[in-house]
Amino acid sequence: MSVEAGSEQLVRVVVLLGAGVVAVPLFKRLGLGSVLGYLAAGLAIGPFGLGLFSDPQAILHVAELGVVMFLFVIGLEMQPTRLWSLRRQIFGLGLAQVVACGALLTGVGVLAGLNTPVAFVAAMGFVMTSTATVMLILDERGETASPRGQKVVSILLLEDLAIVPLLAIVAMLSPNEAAAGVSTWKTVALALSAVAIVTVAGRWLLNPLFRVLAASHAREVMTAAALLVVLGAALLMQFGGLSMAMGAFLAGVMLSESTFRHQLEADIEPFRGILLGLFFLGVGMALDLGIFVTHWPQVLGGVAVFMVVKAVGIYGVGRLFGASHSDSLHRMVLMAQGGEFAFVLYSTAVAAGLLDGPANAALTAIVILSMALTPLAVGGLRWMLPRGAAKVEGIDEAAGLSGSVLMIGFGRFGQVASQALLARGVKVSIIDMDTEMIQSAESFGFKVYYGDGSRLDVLHASGAATALAIAICVDNKEAALKIVELARHSFPQAKLLVRAFDRGHALELMSKNVDFLVRETFAGASEFGEAALRAIGVPPHEAAGIAAEVLRRDEERLALQMTGGIKAGLELMHSNRVKPTPLTKPARPARPDAG
Missing domain, CATH: 3.40.50.720 (NAD(P)-binding Rossmann-like Domain)
Known part of the structure; x- marks a missing residue:
């Protein structure tokens, strides 16, 4: 690599870091949260802002590792027994929300004049909530481990699992015979094999490996091993057709009861924070302002309609499953957005011939804007429900109390x-x-x-x-x-x-x-x-x-x-220190047999 090329890359790194360092504290001070700060910074330095970066997708591919590491850390906090206790929420509440919101949004697409396959793909892309955005907001608010937060995590896990059948459905809907001929059974078999390998390795191989590495007393090797586990699990899941984040989460769960859990979390944390911020910077860069300027009524209308309809579906499913009004409202505001999996689904649909380039760009802009609006909506929740939004199921709010x-x-x-x-x-x-x-x-x-x-x-x-x-x-x-x-x-x-x-x-x-x-x-x-x-x-x-x-x-x-x-x-x-008394050597204690 030439010196000039190396300097150019270094300048890009400095710009990325500087954008985050300036924007995030400013937005947090304004009460808008770090997510919106990163998105705004990315938009400012991206191809549709100052033009300092021309290929945001390249940054997104690297920055997705931030989401992967974030899910690994979440997995470390989720023991297998705890995860098993959430099975009804994952496959009950989560599945119901995905199906209900998918049906409602598909109906909206059909009413808007799209043919059914295109409406389905557009809808299901928006159903996939942004795991990175939601988890970071929950983490900042200290709600990840709360009962309300655990239900949100359960739904996000189901949505991560849903990407596999959705990709298979896109292949079957494709007018391209080569794409349509992809074996669904083969896809499912690869996914199950990947899950099995990660589970077996996490259960029986990783702990002995870390014991051997710990005995070497080489801290940098432990850090390298932690990164190897996270990235290896993510890569294996990607080969199996699953999301990389799901692989990292599963690896974290397998190591959640390990004696090395805290060490692993400490090793991953610096990489996780930087790369997650880089992910949101990349999302901000990916917002195509050209499409927005040309088709702003359709984009803004799509954001409003998709978010409102999805919010209605989330609220209705929450109430149907016995959630309180405040919990349902909280979940509705937090999850009424599209997510990063939409980019994967829409790109696959373009390759399969279901979507064209302009439609993909418009739908992507709708998803990104919905992600940007989420921190604002969450911040406004206190005014929407001044006293009820904070209530958690099983916990009483202060009301009518009296005491000395x-x-x-x-x-x-x-x-x-x-x-x-x-x-x-x-x-x-x-x-x-x-x-x-x-x-x-x-x-x-x-x-x-x-x-x-x-x-x-x-x-x-x-x-x-x-x-x-x-x-x-x-x-x-x-x-x-x-x-x-x-x-x-x-x-x-x-x-x-x-x-x-x-x-x-x-x-x-x-x-x-x-x-x-x-x-x-x-x-x-x-x-x-x-x-x-x-x-x-x-x-x-x-x-x-x-x-x-x-x-x-x-x-x-x-x-x-x-x-x-x-x-x-x-x-x-x-001045006037306390005057010390000369010390005498303390007397030795008497021997047990003395006296």
Whole structure:
């Protein structure tokens, strides 16, 4: 390769990285999410933007590995027993949604004047939801492991499986005799063989392999082996006609109970993040603005109609399967889009003679725009359903609560803090947003309600107006400050007790006149220091006095810093140190037979 060609490639890499680095933080700060940031960045630098890249498909082929690695990491969190417990959701709920939405969208295509085979292909491409978009949004919102998130994952798995029969159907519908003559049985046999090989290798070969590699103590070899497993499983599935993502997911499931699971996840994570971002950049580049400008009424109309009809189908199937209104609405907004498998299906249909080039470009533009609209729709969900959208099946929302103390946040800190109150018989109302923790707490006899304490309506529903004290134990600095502001303004009768993370956070809370705060690590660290003094021979009473003096001086420094005397606080820290008492060597402990 010439020096000039190498420099050109390096420039392209720098542009890709720079586009993501600039766009994603900006869009996240605007509350639009990282997915939309990547898509916008890709559009800006692509062939229809600044024209820095002319072949987005080449980038997409490489960047698909990001989706593959993402599914591998998801598989590592999904033990076989857990996956088996989801079989009814995968083959029941998932299949019902695919069939219902496919039928509705095919009907829309026929009504629009398309012949039935073309309408079917267009519809089924849109039925295949974007696994990458949905999983990244769930991951950012912390909902992947929630009951609601698990149902979405189940449907996505079924859609990944559905790509095989869909490709076979496209071949059978083809007017091209060579394509139509492809044996469906051969396709199915190859797919089943690929699944069997990945399953057997994951069950009996991979753990011994990683044990041998771990014994070599070569970290880079372990990383290479992790990549080999992911890419090898993906490649094998691709040869079998299945999606590469499905192969990686299956490999992850097979290794989910391995002792090397956490190491594998740590090795894959950096590659996964970069390549997944690159995938969305490639999708943004692939949006054909020429088609959009020429046929914008048809493209925009197609996006609106396809998303609305698919949303109706998803909501109806959800309600039919017993989902609550809020869960059905959440699933509808999250999945009412096309996905990356549509690109595969439409390309196959072009090769089979079912679609022509302009139709493929228009349908691809519709899918990409629907993917871009999804983060906006999810962000608007809070206004569509202010109080119901967050509810998860089996978990009660905060409503009509009353208690002497309202505790917001029930993590490790809140759990310990609540024990004294409950032991005294104080009535405590507890709210949190972690659905897994809420369900876990219920199994230990604690009743925790779902609620976002940074919202005024939730605070009212949680009994803040009648509470004598509000204990703010959340693990988010910004959320804690917002709750303090709301509570101080709207519930002046309540004492505010707040968990502070560090000195800076404590100073901010003090400026808002909270009634009590504690830095979460300070008390434990002070006790630890006192114990260390005792361990080296300092008399207990002197060690306790030193610890008390350190605490007193720290409080004085805080007060000085609060009034702007930071320099004076630092001088106080370094002056008038506690005078030490000469240490004597600790006496040896008596022998067991002494005395």
